[in-house]
Amino acid sequence: MSGTEGGQGSSEGESFDARLRAARERQGLEAPPGTSGRSDAGGLPTSALGIGLRVAVELVSALILGVAIGWGLDHWLHTAPVFIALFVLLGGAAGVLNVWRLMGPGQRPRDRGD
Amino acid sequence: MAASGTIDALSQFKLHTVFGPIGASVNFTQANLFMVIAGVLTLALLWYGMRPRAMVPGRFQSAAEMAYQAVMSMCVDTIGPEGKKFFPFIFTLFFFILLGNLLGVWPYDFTFTSHIAVTLAMALFVIFLVTVVALRIHGLHFFSYFMPSGVPVALAPLLIPIEILSYLSRIISLSVRLFANMMAGHVMLDVFGAFVVMLGSAGLIGYFPAAFALAVNVALIGFEILVATLQAYVFAILTCIYLHDAVHLH
Numbered sequence A: 001m002s003g004t005e006g007g008q009g010s011s012e013g014e015s016f017d018a019r020l021r022a023a024r025e026r027q028g029l030e031a032p033p034g035t036s037g038r039s040d041a042g043g044l045p046t047s048a049l050g051i052g053l054r055v056a057v058e059l060v061s062a063l064i065l066g067v068a069i070g071w072g073l074d075h076w077l078h079t080a081p082v083f084i085a086l087f088v089l090l091g092g093a094a095g096v097l098n099v100w101r102l103m104g105p106g107q108r109p110r111d112r113g114d
Numbered sequence B: 001m002a003a004s005g006t007i008d009a010l011s012q013f014k015l016h017t018v019f020g021p022i023g024a025s026v027n028f029t030q031a032n033l034f035m036v037i038a039g040v041l042t043l044a045l046l047w048y049g050m051r052p053r054a055m056v057p058g059r060f061q062s063a064a065e066m067a068y069q070a071v072m073s074m075c076v077d078t079i080g081p082e083g084k085k086f087f088p089f090i091f092t093l094f095f096f097i098l099l100g101n102l103l104g105v106w107p108y109d110f111t112f113t114s115h116i117a118v119t120l121a122m123a124l125f126v127i128f129l130v131t132v133v134a135l136r137i138h139g140l141h142f143f144s145y146f147m148p149s150g151v152p153v154a155l156a157p158l159l160i161p162i163e164i165l166s167y168l169s170r171i172i173s174l175s176v177r178l179f180a181n182m183m184a185g186h187v188m189l190d191v192f193g194a195f196v197v198m199l200g201s202a203g204l205i206g207y208f209p210a211a212f213a214l215a216v217n218v219a220l221i222g223f224e225i226l227v228a229t230l231q232a233y234v235f236a237i238l239t240c241i242y243l244h245d246a247v248h249l250h
Helices: A012-030 A048-077 A082-103 A108-112 B020-025 B030-050 B059-079 B081-105 B116-146 B153-200 B204-248
Strands: none
Touching: A012 B059, A048 A082, A048 B153, A082 B153, B030 B059, B030 B081, B059 B081, B059 B204, B081 B116, B081 B153, B081 B204, B116 B153, B116 B204, B153 B204
16 A cells, blocks of 8 residues: 555546555455355355354254244144144255255355346 | 352353443343443444544554445445445444454453344344345345245245245344354353363362463464454355345345
């Protein structure tokens, strides 16, 4: 920054804007580097542990939600095991779907498409 | 803390009211206090940093500008050109979480993001916003989001509930990720801190393992700072991705 100052001050605001844009572009390429490359969900942790944790959270959260909804419906409608049995399966499937969205092949363009 | 030989790593998350009887009467806890501090620090950085309005920024101004630009580029890169509309929201969210996480690493400070109530409230708000934005932009066409294209209609009764559950599970995954990371880190810090005290008081033979536990704790502090920043970033960028889905609906 300090090195490239001075000089061609024809319209200082314009050159500052241009430099700012260039800097931001650089920043944009730098800060979330994952967004261009192996993006998945936006440059999130790419270490094995990070991916593992992320997959686990995605997988389990849908299941938790399924259990919660199923239990709640059963509690409300007094239909003991019907809805919880149904929603555990649906929640598990939704968890797998989440993981597929995250890691599955051919998902990049959809995720990243702009 | 470790009181007489037992490791009580969870009491650090207990809420208590601050400011004596005044705070007690309105249930103003230390979590609320640190939320206020996080907000005030963010505002202070921006206000104090942008006061000089210099062409060549000083330290604080650079920090404020970098904060602005980093979040702005995150919004625009992830959501698209429409992302500018959501910049204030993402900025607030990111810095609220970031300061909440980072303040928590400081000794004697409380980490309000280590409470599922806080993170769940934020996640619910995000999903609510995303849904409202999608409905606002796409109207009832939004519900086609739950029906994948090119799928036989006969499968719809099975697939639509799964898609809806998958959509709603973002609430859980968003909140649990932040909450679990912060809580696990602080529990680990507390456990190793307790090791230092317990081993150190065990006499000469305990000194070496105590020093080892202390070294682990030093490393953990650094790790915590990394996790604090990363989780704030993850929360913000996931919000951006969800907003991108809402705006573009693919």
